[in-house]
Amino acid sequence: MKKTLVSALTTALVVGAASTTFAAANPFSDVPADHWAYDAVSQLAADGVIEGYGDTTFRGNQNITRYEMAQMIAKAMAKSDVSAADKALIDKLAAEFSDELSNLGVRVANLERNADKVKWNGLVEYTYTSTRHDTQSNATKSKVNDDDLVFRLEPKAEVNKNWDVHARLDADMKLDKDQGSDGKVDLKRVWAEGHYDNFNVKLGKLPNAINLLSTTDDPYSGAAVTFGKDLKVTLEAGRIDAGSDFGDVGRKTSGLLPGSDEHVFKTTDDTVNFQGINFGYAKSKFYGNAGYEHMDGATFNPGYTLAKAYKNSDKAGQDNEFKANIWFVNAGYRFDHNNFFKAEYAQNTEADNYDNAYSFEYDYKGAQPENPGTWGMYLAYRNLGQYAAPWSTYGDGVDGGQKGIEVGTTYTAFRNIQFIAKYFNGKDIAADKDASKLFGRIDVFF
Template structure:
């Protein structure tokens, strides 16, 4: 096979022989009839010369060499998959060129990202005292199933460095915590599998679920619904920050995931967001929770320049949680924030504060880092202040302080009116 076939291919690709580019080969004269075509093919990365800088246009090519050129032309979009060259070199392309191209395409579609978080938390007060240091590593795997559907998986490791008064052994735990698909069916966005759920701005639930969620937008409004199970049995149900992993595992064995349904309706009016949501949770069983609960929320959030604020009302109708304890059914949360750290912008920072007043029937697994678990189903109230700072690109530090106290005294649970729990939480998160 002669290199003259390459010239013919160049013309078949629609590359003008009069279109000149810099001479890539020492043995190809600018006066040659195919100079322009070869120069353009070389510039496009379709043909390569030899290590000595020559083209050797009169040398006989192997089918392997020609198949490589055809594969490159296909990858560059210079020819289509139904071109006659593809059928002519089908065997060579299947064994070499196209197979490599498919692997490269798949490699582009699969991405690995992650973050590492080290935190220190110190809790004092009437409900106990503890100091805990942990490092949490997460690896996220994302891949394209097709143009419409995408997969995400997440592997997590937690390394406990110390838990003063409880455990200093450096326990470590690794598990696969996320595996879900995202895509859309018409105008409806769908998420299905085990994924992280954030309900009621985290004031109700902030951990993983096994479920299917559908949401859609219409103008400035949106609606959504979820069905599934609250999957993270070792986390929900008021698990204390000062507990050891073994204590949490013991609670998990006695726990039962709760089937739930959720619906949300909201919309934007300028800088104002309004949202209402409903949650029906049944057959939930943990140390503090047994039975079913219905929770409603109504929230308003407003953003003005660098400032943002919001207020949320919550109501739960659980009549009994455990041991005859009847929780308070109502609660509310207010928040205020200024700016905020952005991982990609070194030096960016933010300040924020929240006030909580929540009865025991209004939450399942709260997002906060304060030790609300100290009060069990009795409910809690109090405040927090915090700040974050991007100390370097993709390195964000955060500090929060919580001052919480019991909302409802309970003699059976040995919870006194006014019992306090104060928590200092600090962390740094590195993303990659």
């Protein structure tokens, strides 16, 4: 008389005498009666998820081995109409019997095995900005208000103990115009990253990590290598789509510098080559960096070129090749838990004017998204010559091509909900006219 699957499982698991350690090493050993899988498979069998060898029975009185167990789990994994509770049991069993499933050639086993190694982080971010510039006549001020909403996902998947994969996907909306991205989600970044003690390598479309004053963490396509312990060396190389950055010198100004009748240059070939090197040292309360970035390859129309902005921009009537050599240093020191100071300087040796940028910033305390009630503030003075800081990371306040004082604060109102406010007051460098910006943001992290 044939036994039902539940009876067979019960008999086999009770009779099984192999230890847990031995079972893990031998795919043909019995599953011991005190193994947690006993309750799991019994529950799945009672729910009708596991179906034995296809005829709802187990063959005779033979014991259940780990390999046979994997065969039944593989069939259960192929089912889609299971409850959430049963799915959780299947996932747990798949992780336990992953080696046996792999021997069976069940490709999905690797996905189930690594399900807990895929982490999804993201945020919903609302940003309001109000930007003002004096015009050339000083009679009026130009004023632009923006209401932006961003939905962002940042998945990270562990490949093995040394490698993982990162990505970032953004969907943007202009709330003031009720304009969305028409269902479009942009893949902003995607890269593989390997970690080997004091050696790190990144490959793909990845964020720039060298000089945050002159170039942001906006992505480039290429590779980065970092090695060292206290003294770290970073090498980067790749290609950058500079059309939306260099073409407007970091701002959307319809080809004009704010408050000025001088044109910024307009690229006719947007892609530039990029190489960079950085030497960084960090010890205790101090860090310091020194490095170099080179960019070339894009061409621009001299009719849109700011007079003598670059040394190779005087070939009348010809498209000229963009070139930038930016040297930089920065350093920071934490005096105690609440007080921090940093300074930065950069210079573009290819520019004839607006060729240097510098920043001084004092930070007090700091807000942590996971800790409600924490807060921080900062006070800074920045002078960001647009050709040394073509699309500066400080664009939330002082932008490339501007100089002045910036103050800001961040407050964590609830766990993973932060409020950020910034105010800039200064000048547009080229026009030598007053400028200001009010910046507000709400970040909801998940």
